[in-house]
Amino acid sequence: MSADIRIRKGLNIKLKGEAEKITAIAEPAETIAIKPDDIFGLIPKLTVKMGDEVKAGSPIFFDKLRPEIIFTSPVSGEVAEIVRGDKRKILAVKILADKQTAYVDFGKANAEQLTRQQVTEKLLASGAWTLIRQRPYDIIPSPASNPKAIFISAFDSAPLAPDYDYTVHGHGEAFQAGLNALTKLTDGKVHLNINTQNKPSEVFTGAKNVQINKFSGPHPAGNVGIQIHHISPINKGETVWYLKPQDVVIIGKLFSKGVYDTTRLVALTGSEINKPRYYNLPACSSLKNILKDNVNEGNNRYISGNVLTGKKITAEDYLGYYDCQVTVIPEGAEPEFLGWITPGLDKFSMSRTFFSWLTPDKKYRLNSCQHGEERAYVVTGQYEKVLPMNIHPVQLIKAIMIEDLELMEGLGIYEVSEEDFALCEFVCTSKIEVQKTIRKGLDLMLRES
Amino acid sequence: MKLFKNLLESVKPQFEEGGKLHKFGPAFNAFETFLFVPGHSAPSGAHIRDGIDLKRTMIMVVIALMPPLFFGMWNLGYQHYTAIGVSSDLMQNFVFGLIKVLPIIIVSYVSGLTVEFIFAIIKKHPVNEGFLVSGMLIPMIMPVNVPLWMVAVATIFAVVIGKEVFGGTGMNLLNPALVARCFLFFAYPASMSGEIWNDLSLEAGQKVIDGYSGATALAILDSDFHLMPSVTDMFFGTMQGSIGETSTLAILIGAVILLYTGIASWRVMISVVIGGLLMGYFFNLVAPASNLNHPMHMPAYYHLLLGGFAFGTVFMATDPVTAAQTETGKYIYGFLIGAFCVMLRVVNPAYPEGMMLSILLMNTFSPLIDYFVVQSNIKKRLSRA
Numbered sequence A: 001m002s003a004d005i006r007i008r009k010g011l012n013i014k015l016k017g018e019a020e021k022i023t024a025i026a027e028p029a030e031t032i033a034i035k036p037d038d039i040f041g042l043i044p045k046l047t048v049k050m051g052d053e054v055k056a057g058s059p060i061f062f063d064k065l066r067p068e069i070i071f072t073s074p075v076s077g078e079v080a081e082i083v084r085g086d087k088r089k090i091l092a093v094k095i096l097a098d099k100q101t102a103y104v105d106f107g108k109a110n111a112e113q114l115t116r117q118q119v120t121e122k123l124l125a126s127g128a129w130t131l132i133r134q135r136p137y138d139i140i141p142s143p144a145s146n147p148k149a150i151f152i153s154a155f156d157s158a159p160l161a162p163d164y165d166y167t168v169h170g171h172g173e174a175f176q177a178g179l180n181a182l183t184k185l186t187d188g189k190v191h192l193n194i195n196t197q198n199k200p201s202e203v204f205t206g207a208k209n210v211q212i213n214k215f216s217g218p219h220p221a222g223n224v225g226i227q228i229h230h231i232s233p234i235n236k237g238e239t240v241w242y243l244k245p246q247d248v249v250i251i252g253k254l255f256s257k258g259v260y261d262t263t264r265l266v267a268l269t270g271s272e273i274n275k276p277r278y279y280n281l282p283a284c285s286s287l288k289n290i291l292k293d294n295v296n297e298g299n300n301r302y303i304s305g306n307v308l309t310g311k312k313i314t315a316e317d318y319l320g321y322y323d324c325q326v327t328v329i330p331e332g333a334e335p336e337f338l339g340w341i342t343p344g345l346d347k348f349s350m351s352r353t354f355f356s357w358l359t360p361d362k363k364y365r366l367n368s369c370q371h372g373e374e375r376a377y378v379v380t381g382q383y384e385k386v387l388p389m390n391i392h393p394v395q396l397i398k399a400i401m402i403e404d405l406e407l408m409e410g411l412g413i414y415e416v417s418e419e420d421f422a423l424c425e426f427v428c429t430s431k432i433e434v435q436k437t438i439r440k441g442l443d444l445m446l447r448e449s
Numbered sequence B: 001m002k003l004f005k006n007l008l009e010s011v012k013p014q015f016e017e018g019g020k021l022h023k024f025g026p027a028f029n030a031f032e033t034f035l036f037v038p039g040h041s042a043p044s045g046a047h048i049r050d051g052i053d054l055k056r057t058m059i060m061v062v063i064a065l066m067p068p069l070f071f072g073m074w075n076l077g078y079q080h081y082t083a084i085g086v087s088s089d090l091m092q093n094f095v096f097g098l099i100k101v102l103p104i105i106i107v108s109y110v111s112g113l114t115v116e117f118i119f120a121i122i123k124k125h126p127v128n129e130g131f132l133v134s135g136m137l138i139p140m141i142m143p144v145n146v147p148l149w150m151v152a153v154a155t156i157f158a159v160v161i162g163k164e165v166f167g168g169t170g171m172n173l174l175n176p177a178l179v180a181r182c183f184l185f186f187a188y189p190a191s192m193s194g195e196i197w198n199d200l201s202l203e204a205g206q207k208v209i210d211g212y213s214g215a216t217a218l219a220i221l222d223s224d225f226h227l228m229p230s231v232t233d234m235f236f237g238t239m240q241g242s243i244g245e246t247s248t249l250a251i252l253i254g255a256v257i258l259l260y261t262g263i264a265s266w267r268v269m270i271s272v273v274i275g276g277l278l279m280g281y282f283f284n285l286v287a288p289a290s291n292l293n294h295p296m297h298m299p300a301y302y303h304l305l306l307g308g309f310a311f312g313t314v315f316m317a318t319d320p321v322t323a324a325q326t327e328t329g330k331y332i333y334g335f336l337i338g339a340f341c342v343m344l345r346v347v348n349p350a351y352p353e354g355m356m357l358s359i360l361l362m363n364t365f366s367p368l369i370d371y372f373v374v375q376s377n378i379k380k381r382l383s384r385a
Helices: A116-126 A172-183 A224-231 A245-257 A382-386 A393-401 A405-411 A418-427 A434-448 B002-015 B022-035 B054-083 B090-123 B131-140 B148-162 B176-187 B217-223 B231-236 B248-260 B266-286 B309-316 B327-347 B355-384
Strands: A004-006 A031-034 A044-046 A059-063 A070-072 A077-084 A090-097 A133-135 A149-153 A189-195 A211-216 A240-243 A264-269 A278-281 A300-304 A311-313 A325-330
Touching: A004 A224, A044 A090, A059 A090, A070 A116, A116 A245, A133 A224, A149 A224, A149 A245, A172 A189, A172 A245, A189 A224, A211 A224, A224 A240, A224 A418, A240 A245, A245 A264, A382 A393, A382 A418, A393 A405, A393 A434, A405 A434, A405 B355, A418 A434, B002 B022, B022 B090, B054 B090, B054 B131, B054 B248, B054 B309, B090 B131, B090 B148, B131 B148, B131 B176, B131 B309, B148 B176, B176 B355, B231 B248, B248 B266, B248 B309, B266 B309, B266 B327, B309 B327, B309 B355, B327 B355
Parallel strands: A004 A211, A149 A189, A149 A240, A189 A211, A264 A325
Antiparallel strands: A031 A090, A044 A059, A059 A070, A077 A090, A133 A240, A264 A278, A300 A311, A300 A325
């Protein structure tokens, strides 16, 4: 029953600054900051105040609409600051981290011997439930809901993405324990999707109690949304849950060791990083220590995540809640004289309108320049070249723009997410804000449901 | 370059909010973005972007139009000197054509861009790059002797009715260049037929040679297609016709440029050719056996070399805004264009050229084609649930 799928549409963007497979040691992060904005559909209600002592795994805030979903601290220490914005909206909860992390003990257990109810309770209490997300909407699922499947993509095909084979290496037992827990949560299957273009780690190929599917092809073959579409497309009313491999390891450690340990390998990447490599960091960690003395001088753009879907941050900022990659690229350039007629050997394009097609294997140092202003849709067929889904992308975007909910449903709004459309946004000649529009569409459908 | 930058920077405040010339802001913005591609980053979403933008896309089409344009200029000179029996070399032919065509190009761009700028200023949106291509296409589908005032009127009509009333670039229903040509075809029919294809202006002592025929190949098609120029002439383009459309070879070079850079859709081009060929073969089958000179007997592939078929296939039918926008729709759209074009040419002697009308007809149908393609996708999705 395992599927072997070749993705043909898509685009690999080769950039400079791929992380070397070395785990470097940096000074441990002094603070962490959890930003509720990283989590969609969340209205946080605090359970701590400034000055409270917390351990790794103690509750910090919960979801107002679903109080059983609590978010816990990744580190032990003291709640240093609660940053608020307009109308007292919580922007970040900053915690001063202890040098040695103290963990809350949730008790060891063997997930295979537990019931669904018990597994769910353990995940909720520790805060590990928040690592699970669902499609559609990319929100944290309700514990009562029943997904038709759970998907884990064992590789990330985005530009400069971390190599999951490297990051789970040595965590085979924890990974399997995590998988065992996840199988309890659904009546359907747990799918583990591996990449057949490189030899995947034995942690993945040797996994049990899962259906292993093989994928190959350009980005976005590693996107879980694309994989879901090819194996078990989502219809109205259905949900599919997904996680990253490192999140599965964290859940596994919760059961095998009884602690909520969020440390994961984070890849520091990008053309402006002198020594791009991996670092062991807790969730939402401060990035100051790993960026110190490692970044080129100049006007840079710091991104938590990858260049296509990541969030813009500053050098003093923190890792996003779900992110395990940081990218640093140069900021937009000076206006270019008659730029639309230059040979453009250093410009990357899906079209062959620049002479850069002469060097197909070149790695680019791209900046954040938009290369043009926003226009109405003129060129057609572009999005279809990079979206390997049976969806009409432009018609869907237009349906969202006019807020026609029925048309959006018919065109497949439940199957998509911003990261699947990120490449469409990259190649768009008219510079339309595609990801923002998709998010707007998903929020509209979420509100209506 | 620094000079331009400083000049623009010094004048810019007058065009921004609160400045004296604020309402001319779109005009200033057009000049500024013409000289400098802006360096600012995207407001949201992906942090890196493809290097291409609409200006570069349009410029590629203009570059692809250069082979037919240069050949057309040379051909005008060649036809002129042949008709008056004077021998000439490459340069003389080319310069003759250049002098005849340049005024038409200038009139087309000036009148079109003036209308675009006026609309941009009134409606307060940036001047869009769409006219960069239309302004070059309009002269290429005109006969050489077209009066310049007619070009101006047709261009203004095309930009206003063909584009701006629908909402500007990206919103138009009909191909603007074809709207211009169609306008002249129906508004000034007497000026669009007859002795307009070859510039026979004579200097002292020159006269037209005996046996000269001013008819284009398409006009001959209806009477006896055997009398048309040879296949070689039709392929290389050494025959009479609109300025840019005669040489299939030059248009093929343009097609290769457009296809290789990924600007034009191969689906539309191939479908138009297949549609035309199939309709041609169909007519071969039903052609009356009693009249062997009937146009239905003409070999189907002649249609590809004749008149505006090749030019329309490569540069007009592929216009992304007016063509079908779904991938499946493009096949249907292209096929019907090719089929209708051949049908109009062969069956109706009143319209020697079927390509322009066929493309305009399918332009009006492309939203319908897309609608059905999208509906079938929706039905499949709902039935899967």
